[in-house]
Amino acid sequence: MPMGKVYYVYIASNQSRTLYVGVTNNIRRRITEHKAGEIEGFTRRYHIGTLVYFEPFGDVYAAIRREKQIKHWRREKKLAxxxxxxxxxxxLSEGWF
Known part of the structure; x- marks a missing residue:
């Protein structure tokens, strides 16, 4: 990965394995926000706070394309x-905090 800005597509989950796909330029901050319930809506309602997958990208547009691609997949493909x-x-964020 070249030096410079890094963007992450990630999948977070909860104990029931409900999935959330997102994109961020600061994965540690974003997962901290998920764990603390600071993000209103779906992730707070379902207590999404476990990072189970992530991919780094050097280009924000590539990251957004990948996020949209994964979001449109069936659950089985996300699980795979x-x-x-x-x-x-x-x-995967264990030990970051």
Missing amino acids: LIATENPDWHD
């Missing part, structure tokens, strides 16, 4: 993507 990198569903 998570399984390729994190089959045990560990919280």
Whole structure:
């Protein structure tokens, strides 16, 4: 990944494995906000705070395209993507805080 701004497409979840797909330029801050329930709406309502997958991008437009692509996938395909990198569903942000 070249030096410069990095954007992340991520999948976060909860104990029930409800999925949320998002994009951010600061993944640590964003996951902190999810864990604290600071983001109104879906993620607060469903207590989304476990980071289960992420991809870095050097281009914001590429990150947004990827986010939209994943959001339109069926749940099974999202689960398969998570399984390729994190089959045990560990919280990838564990140890960041």
